[in-house]
Amino acid sequence: MGEIDSTCKEIVIDLKKIDIFAKHVLAKAILKNTRILFQEAYDENMNGTGEKLPFRLYIINHNSVPSATPDIGSDVRCIKLYKRRIAEGYPLNTMICTKKSRVTIRYELILVVEYEDGFVDVINLPGNLSNRLLYDPLTTKAFVDSTVISDTGLPIAQHQNICLPHETLTIVSNGVNIYPWFDYSVNIPLTHFDRSLKGYDLDCLELESFVLLKCLNFEVDVIEREQVFIDLTNTLSVWTTVVSVGVFEDIIDKLGIENDIEICGHPEFEQKDCKDPKPCC
Numbered sequence: 001m002g003e004i005d006s007t008c009k010e011i012v013i014d015l016k017k018i019d020i021f022a023k024h025v026l027a028k029a030i031l032k033n034t035r036i037l038f039q040e041a042y043d044e045n046m047n048g049t050g051e052k053l054p055f056r057l058y059i060i061n062h063n064s065v066p067s068a069t070p071d072i073g074s075d076v077r078c079i080k081l082y083k084r085r086i087a088e089g090y091p092l093n094t095m096i097c098t099k100k101s102r103v104t105i106r107y108e109l110i111l112v113v114e115y116e117d118g119f120v121d122v123i124n125l126p127g128n129l130s131n132r133l134l135y136d137p138l139t140t141k142a143f144v145d146s147t148v149i150s151d152t153g154l155p156i157a158q159h160q161n162i163c164l165p166h167e168t169l170t171i172v173s174n175g176v177n178i179y180p181w182f183d184y185s186v187n188i189p190l191t192h193f194d195r196s197l198k199g200y201d202l203d204c205l206e207l208e209s210f211v212l213l214k215c216l217n218f219e220v221d222v223i224e225r226e227q228v229f230i231d232l233t234n235t236l237s238v239w240t241t242v243v244s245v246g247v248f249e250d251i252i253d254k255l256g257i258e259n260d261i262e263i264c265g266h267p268e269f270e271q272k273d274c275k276d277p278k279p280c281c
Contacts (some may be wrong), residue, residue: 018265023210025256027193029101031165033217036105036184037247038169039148040158046147050161054221054244058132058143058228059123062115064239066135066230074117075225076241081218082122083110084247087181093209093253096187100165101209101253104185106172109247125245126171126179135230135238136177143228143240153177164189188253197255212252219246 041051064073087106094102109125121141128141131149149155153176160167165188172181190197223242230236 015264018263020261020263023208023254023256025210025254027190027195027197027256028252028254029188029193031186031188031251031253033215033248034167034186034251035246036107036169036249036251037109037182037245038158038160038167039145040160042147048147048159050159052160052167054219054246055148056145057125057129057243057245058226058240059113059243060141060143061225061239061241062117062119062121066236066238068235068237070227070238072225072239074115074119076113076222076243077116078114078222079220079243079245080112080114081109081247082112084108084216085110086213091211091213093211095209095255098190100190101188101255102185103188103209103211103251103253104183105213105251106181106183108181111245126182129171129179130177132228132230133232134176139177149179155179165192186251190255193253193255208256210254210256212254214250214252215248217248219248220244 035052037055038052039055041049041053043049059076061073061075064070085108087108090104090106092104092106094104096102108127111123111125113121113123115121123141125142128139129144129149130136130140130142131146131151131153132143133151134140134149134153135143147156148158149171153173155171155173158169165186167187168183168185170183170185171179172183173179221244223244226240226242227237228240230238
């Protein structure tokens with residue numbers, strides 16, 4: 001009889017050795033209230049500065065239709081986050097050369113938009129986004145800056161590299177105006193974790209990163225009305241409402257390995273508690 005078996009019998013006669021398969025956490029990093037939806041600031045020479053700005057939308061006003069002299073339509077009054085959907089298999093986490101842990105969150109946002117005339121619509125981000133020169137009446141409900149989606153419809157990576165940990169936001173593209181997901185990625189140096197890991201821990205092939213997401217928060221600011229031209233000659237235009245949007249989240253990254261843990265306990269349910277199934281009639 002093993003030592004733990006004897007200990008179990010000495011404590012309470014009904015206890016037995018229970019083998020639990022669990023993740024053993026060696027170190028963790030917590031990124032509190034992290035802005036996972038943003039766009040990069042650009043200087044006067046149109047060079048990215050690596051600084052985060054709120055994500056800016058130009059939402060087409062209700063009943064404003066592109067023309068040479070478009071009606072103003074109805075401005076946006078309020079926006080609420082209805083749902084954030086994360087793609088299957090995400091958050092994705094990868095150890096990079098025993099130096100940092102990369103966390104990637106692939107997601108989409110479903111927004112409920114209320115206009116001043118009382119009309120309510122649903123906008124999918126990034127699915128309903130477009131560059132102003134690539135307006136599609138079937139899908140486009142909001143424009144973004146050309147530093148986010150180029151004039152050719154190619155999404156541009158947004159960076160935060162002013163301070164550690166560095167972050168990137170990209171829009172996944174399956175073609176022009178076919179944007180199913182946002183990809184937010186952050187590279188967390190191992191020096192940002194609460195414990196320093198030994199060399200043999202980092203070299204262990206079983207070392208993994210486990211990610212938890214908590215405290216999702218949505219922030220919106222309805223700014224002003226703006227006329228947006230949708231062709232190179234500035235002939236056709238449509239009225240929009242400029243809105244800044246922010247999505248914030250706690251990202252908890254745990255580094256660890258899977259282990260067997262033996263304890264003294266009693267299972268809540270055992271095989272003897274299960275009744276034989278009744279035969280089919």
